Every structure is written in C-alpha cells, then in structure tokens.
Amino acid sequence: MAIYVVMEPPGRAEKSDMTAFIRDGFSWLGFLVPPLWLLWHRLWIEAALAFVAMALLSVLAEALSLGLAGPLLSLLVSLYVGLEGQALRIAALRRRGWHEWGVVEADRLDDADTRYVLEAETHPDEQAPAPRIVPDAAHARPAQMGIALGLNHTPGRP
Template sequence: MAIYVVMQPPAGDNKARDAIFVRDSFTWLGFLAAPLWLAWHRLWIEAALTFVVMAILSVTGEKLGLEGAGSLLSLLVSLYIGFEGQALRIAALRRRGWREWGVVEAGNLGDAETRHALETGEDGEEAAPMPRIVPDASLARPPQTGMALGLTHTPGRP
C-alpha cells in the first residue's frame, strides 16, 4: 500500500476532483533525471538550482582531476531529489496556497481518488433518492372499529 498526501486547492468549491494526490515515496524519474522531473512538476527554481549544482560538481571534479568524485556528488544530488522530490512538490503547493487535506492509503492512484471521494462524501454523481420502506401515514387506511375475524381473544370469553 502506498501513502498519498491529498492537497486541496486554495479557493473555490473544493470538490474531490480538484484535489492533487502526491505519492509519498521514492521517485525513480526524479532520481534518473532530476532537473527534468522538477521542471515537469513546475518546480522551476528547484530545477534550475539542481541543474546548476550538478554542473558545478561535474566541472569542478573534471578541473581537479577527480572525475569519480564529481560524478559521485552529482549522484548524491540525484538521490536527494529521488527521496525528497515529492516533499518539494508539497512545499511548492503550500507556497501557492494549497492546503493539506490529509493522507490516504491505497494501492494505486485510482484507489486513492476513490477513497478520498468516499471520505469527503462526494461520489461525482447525483445520488438517487432512497426508496421509502415505511409508507406515508397519510396513505394508511383509518383504523377499523368493530368486529374482526381471526384468532384474537375476545374480552369476556375464555
């Protein structure tokens, strides 16, 4: 099971369909292509900073004759983005005014959206009215007084 952080939009009707689900896990694409992954999620400052740091580490490692060290430090930056990329997304959403609704545990994104919709009481469709089990009292027959047939006890008879 995965953990999804549910972020609600800053203003509006705050329906379940407007929420953003951020999976709280290691990000393989963030690890393999850190600046591109950050840019894809519109984390422009973080993407530029990551690109600059990785470039500086690579160039410094080449100039000093430590190609392995420069590559290893760039790998550490990629590992950081892999582990903390989703937290960076959540922080960026908070800066834009989004609010954290809570956490949903589910097997995949579709299940997380369904659980969130059920917990907020929104199912996306207008619910059909429930059928009446008990009839309306105004439709009932008036009580009968008088003689009745059946196996009832009649007062005064054994």
C-alpha cells in the same frame, strides 16, 4: 500499500476536481533525471538549482581531476531529488495556497481518489484545519527581571 498526500486547492468549493494526490516515497524519475522531473512538475527554481548544482559539481570534479568521484558528486543531487522530490512538490503547493487535507493509503492512484471521495462525503462539514498558532515571544519572557541568587529563582518575585 502506498501513502498519498491529498492536497486541496485554495478555492476548494468550486475546484473540487482539482485535488492533487502526491505519492509519498522515492521517485525513480526524479533520481534518474532530476532537472527534467522538477521541470515536469513545475518546480522551476528547484530545477534551476539542481541543474546548476550538478553542473558545478561536474566542473569542480573535472578541475580537481577527481576521476570517478565527479559523477558520484552529481549523484548526490540525484539522490536528494529522488528522496525529497515529492516533499518539494508538496511545499510548492503550500506556497501557492493549497492546504493538506490528509493522507490516504491505497495501492493505486484510482483507489486513493475513491477513498478520498468516500471520506470527504462522510465528513462534508469539516473545514480546513486551523492555522498553527505560534506563541508570542513577548509573553514567554517575564515582565520584570529580579535579582537571581541560586537555582530556584522565580522571575517577578522578590
């Protein structure tokens, strides 16, 4: 069974049919043709970076006359996009304001959609997950630094 990450658009009340299901796993097309796969998924900057990286690695290998190592260096970019391409898609959707509803386990995309709809109907009152709360660094430090001798000093106590 495959795992699908369910991403909901920012205004999910009026765009419930726009939910994106992104299969978590290796992308063979991303491995075979990385820049084209990235362009297909509207990852413009990532596609440009992949193209430039592959071109630079090919030129560098040719300039240093590395022989077979040149294509193998470009293969590293392909391998990265194949392994992390779906995570790049999820990160791009998060930057656009989408939020992660959760994950669904299913054999096919149609089954994942059905499971998502059934689960969303059983819990319609749940809101989007609360944003992560990052502690303030000012509260982590002691208010006053006292003289410290030894290993068991308690800050703020004389």
